[in-house]
Amino acid sequence: MVQTMPIVENAIKEVCIALVPETMVIADLGCSSGPNTLLFISNVINIIAGQCSKSIGECDPVELQIFLNDLPGNDFNQLFSSLEKLNQGTIVEQVPEELHARNGTLLNKDNIYITKTTPSFVVKCFQEQFHKDFSLFLKLRHEELVYGGKMVLTFVGRKDEDVYNGDMNQLYGLLARSLQSLVAKGLVDKERLEAFYLPLYGPSISEVKEMVLESHMFKLDYIKLVELSWDPYDDTEGDDVHDSVRSGINVSKFVRALLEPLIASHFGETIPDLLFADYACLMSKHLEQEMSKSAFIIMSLKKL
Amino acid sequence: MVQTMPIVENAIKEVCIALVPETMVIADLGCSSGPNTLLFISNVINIIAGQCSKSIGECDPVELQIFLNDLPGNDFNQLFSSLEKLNQGTIVEQVPEELHARNGTLLNKDNIYITKTTPSFVVKCFQEQFHKDFSLFLKLRHEELVYGGKMVLTFVGRKDEDVYNGDMNQLYGLLARSLQSLVAKGLVDKERLEAFYLPLYGPSISEVKEMVLESHMFKLDYIKLVELSWDPYDDTEGDDVHDSVRSGINVSKFVRALLEPLIASHFGETIPDLLFADYACLMSKHLEQEMSKSAFIIMSLKKL
Structure with missing residues (x-):
């Protein structure tokens, strides 16, 4: 050289x-x-x-x-x-800055996403962050595509218009409960949990549609919401959980695959093992009561 | 999906x-x-x-x-x-077809590259294959580059115009000797060795120059031959080998890194360990006698 x-x-x-x-x-x-x-x-x-x-x-x-x-x-x-x-400075997913700035103590209690008890200010922060991130995403993809180029997107969304009512609230509400139980056992600092928010937001179809229209960058060729069982191994169409223990473990593994790096970097390398064992149990109990499904938005956009 | x-x-x-x-x-x-x-x-x-x-x-x-x-x-x-x-059919480096077709028995004895005893027909095959491969390489890179685009290439070459006289002849001549000793020990079939040729050719500067000129695709901005010790850990400029045993092992590891997949697929997975142990010994003895250097051609081309 x-x-x-x-x-x-x-x-x-x-x-x-x-x-x-x-x-x-x-x-x-x-x-x-x-x-x-x-x-x-x-x-x-x-x-x-x-x-x-x-x-x-x-x-x-x-x-x-x-x-x-x-x-x-x-x-x-x-x-x-x-x-x-x-490139350690690169931010891939973002938690709303305001939540970190005010350090959350009074904002969202021990929760990590939106729950029934989340104040509307916090909900607004999540929504604005999504708005910012998704607008930037559309802008950058618009620059990359040729005229007439197309983009098919699949991402988690929300079936219900009510932001407090969606499967993500439940899925991550249960994860927050597992974290709370680690706090109760003295394994996780209360302050660490209070400073933790998931860098995620599940929008409804109408929220997404509005943003695409407002951007004036894409024509919306197609948009649809599909629902899939939380258990990624469950391909059945029905609403029954056949084996809630097995499915609880599967869901826990699925969420772990998604969130482990985030959890480990915030709470420490030893936490995921404990957390997702507890979460699998909670999840199994939840699935005994009801079958839950994730909502995904599929859409096809054409560059204008 | x-x-x-x-x-x-x-x-x-x-x-x-x-x-x-x-x-x-x-x-x-x-x-x-x-x-x-x-x-x-x-x-x-x-x-x-x-x-x-x-x-x-x-x-x-x-x-x-x-x-x-x-x-x-x-x-x-x-x-x-x-x-x-x-893509298992993809050919990355090629041995001249004619050599395989005639199955080499009388062509190049137990050698794997060009040595003193290699008949001129075999040398011609190696040269023609290089000509074919390098022309195709130039053609494809010409298609990829914009006008004014540039390409800097570094590859093994030959210092001497005489195709029988270069460091690659020595380097791979010694490797052939190690293979021959495995044949003598009954660890490698004689026929397997006779069917083996290295998919390599070290051209001289004038051979490369001529091809670039003939192609009418590139202007030759710069071309130079540099020599580096066979031992990749030897950065000294002189012609002394300080520790011929250590250097023998280094050269053997270097050639192994280059050729192991080829050797293993032709002679079997167990052969590289035996072969490169023997080769390190031969190499140490060779380096006791003389310091050997590899010739590399560096050139800079501009798309016409």
């Missing part, structure tokens, strides 16, 4: 000067898996940044697309996890 | 009809890692293929670019190795 880098540097500088590109596509054919690849990319980025700062005022920031190419057997996991370490 | 697929199908069909695209870019935002992702892609490909066959004669085959997007922690290794299973 030491020998090659000056040649790469010259090549990049000449391309920058000759083409003044808005977007540069860089392909590393036969990349390695790990630090060497990132060192190469980082060198390339520095060269381009240096080149741009020389002609500042003349050019907008260059968009870089970097393609890493190697045999399929290359350890890309190692590569992506190294990238993750570089 | 069962619920979503008809919506995806409609979206694709409408895009195909409205845009008659030459290239389609499909992004799976939040892909899973494994069979489900491949099932989704495979469904998408079938829908597009079906759509194209309906309007046959009207459109050329569509180029598909599929982007799989998820958190960096997704198991992409699993995904790529599943892809590899789908």
Whole structure:
């Protein structure tokens, strides 16, 4: 690399000067898996940044697309996890900032999502955050798509218009109860629980429709809500739970697959085992009483 | 997926009809890692293929670019190795066909690359294969690059114009000797060795220059040959081997990293351990006598 880098540097500088590109596509054919690849990319980025700062005022920031190419057997996991370490600031899902700022003590008690006792201010925060995130999502996808391009989305939603009445309230209400019982046993700090909110919101179809219309970016070709059993192994159409213990365990595993990294980083690595064991029991008892289903919104959008 | 697929199908069909695209870019935002992702892609490909066959004669085959997007922690290794299973026919490096067709017995004795005793017919086969592969490589990269785009290549080459005289002849000549000693011990069939050729060729600078000129596709901005010690841990500039045993082991590990999959698939999974132990010994003895260096060609090309 030491020998090659000056040649790469010259090549990049000449391309920058000759083409003044808005977007540069860089392909590393036969990349390695790990630090060497990132060192190469980082060198390339520095060269381009240096080149741009020389002609500042003349050019907008260059968009870089970097393609890493190697045999399929290359350890890309190692590569992506190294990238993750570089980008620790990246926020993927967000809890409304206001809730953290006021540190929740009086806001949502020991709950982690919206429940019957959640004050309307907190509900509004969740809704506004969803509005912000989903608008940004639509805006960015709109930039990426060609005219006439289409996008099919599937995400969790809410069947009922009433924001206090949906399966997510129940699903995460039970998880909050399991967390509360860990607090009661002295295994989790009360303050940790009070500072914890799920970075999720399940919108209704009409909320989503309104946002798509307001955006003026997409035509809504199709939208529908479908309901699937909480137990991902349960493909039956009916409303009976055949084996509530087995289904309780399945639901607990499903929610664990979704939330474990979040739970572990907030409450500590030892908590998920305890939490999801308790949650499986609570869930089994819940499913003895009633079959619960998750609502998913499926929609198809066309770029305008 | 069962619920979503008809919506995806409609979206694709409408895009195909409205845009008659030459290239389609499909992004799976939040892909899973494994069979489900491949099932989704495979469904998408079938829908597009079906759509194209309906309007046959009207459109050329569509180029598909599929982007799989998820958190960096997704198991992409699993995904790529599943892809590899789908594509078992893909040839990445090639041994000249003629050598396999005539099954080598009289052609190159027990050698695996070009040595002093290799007949000129075999050398010609290696050269023609390199010519074919490198021309195709240039052609495909030419298609991918924009005008003014650049490409920096680093690959193994040969310092001496004489094709019989290069470090690769020595490096792989010693490996052939280790294979021969496994044959002598009855651990490898003589016929297996006689049917084995390395899918490699180290060209000289003038061979490469000529091909680039002949292609009329690229301007040669820069070309240089650099030499690096066979031992990848030896950064010294001199011609002394400080510790020939340690360096012998390092070179053996380096060649093993390069060739193990090839050796194991041809000679069996148990062979690499035996082979590279023997090779490390031979290599140490060789390095006691002389320091050997690999020749690498670095070049920078500009699309014409």
